[in-house]
Amino acid sequence: MNRRAADPHHHTVAGPLADRRRASDLAAVENADLCSGCVTCCTYITVEVDAPRAAWEYDQWIWALYHRGVSLYVERPERWFVHFGTVCEHLNQAGRCDIHGRHPVLCRDYDPRSCERRRPLADVVAWFDRGDELEAWLARQRPAHYQRLLAYRRQTPAGPPVADALADRKALDQGLIGISEPAADTIPDTREPGSPSDRARARRGAEERT
Template sequence: MTTALPIKPRRSQVADVANLCEYCTAKCCRYFALPIDEPDCRKDFDYIRWYLLHDRASVFVDEGDWYLLVHTTCKHLQDDHRCGIYETRPQICRDYTTDGCEYEDDWVYEKYFETPEQIAEYCDARFGPEPGQGVRSRKPTGLPMV
């Protein structure tokens, strides 16, 4: 017999005086995002394509700003979703508040890229095909003869 997991309340259902983190699974401790320059040429998009060739990396745009998102869990996140170094945590963690956090699971971005193919396709849509390339995909390689 399996035990049902408790339902996480919506932000609006949590009292203003309550600690929102008490109801969360520490989503904010499972990634970090670094601002990157908005790409404005094919070379910039090629760098982003390189980022996306690495495991657990994605790129998103929020309010016009571009970010590299690295999906990795903090080494000090404990099984109970609490910080193992709370008293000595870095300043960036101390400054973080739940005011605009991603507590709700329905967070969306203006643009979100997970694969190098997605960013290449977006680049081609923005700039058109590269010189010498048609608008069609390359001819696929044939299957080997057996």
């Protein structure tokens, strides 16, 4: 990585601060006061991703959104971010950072004077918590892309039949399904060549040569 990644927190509306100090120059007591009762920025991460255009990209993001705790949002001018709702393991029961003083630099640089508690989020034009929300947005906002996604799905077989584990288990118990051993010539031979004594001699030879 040869450049610093975008701040992995929600971005807020930019604007000058009357106090010109850097966030990391604030005293611990100032930080504690500013963050009192709030833990928001320790409960998620965001990662900027390429703006999707191709059908397979939309397909993947819809799949990602089927997972709990995964969201996607779009800022204007167009930038896409994936958002994982996940609490930092160093946030203790009292709502404090249990590694304060050696916590990551990005946490120290996140400024409680201009964070999302105090300023509105930067221009977020769309937010998706679920795959069907992204799909509905696509149909509404990018109908040509949506048609490409539908065509992509139509071109791809629906997949193998879904296994019925319970029925298969019963059939197996009743001896209705036979599990055959694979033919010997289909099993790859991963053994070293030669007898054990050949291999020992070869190893000794290699050791003597080094």
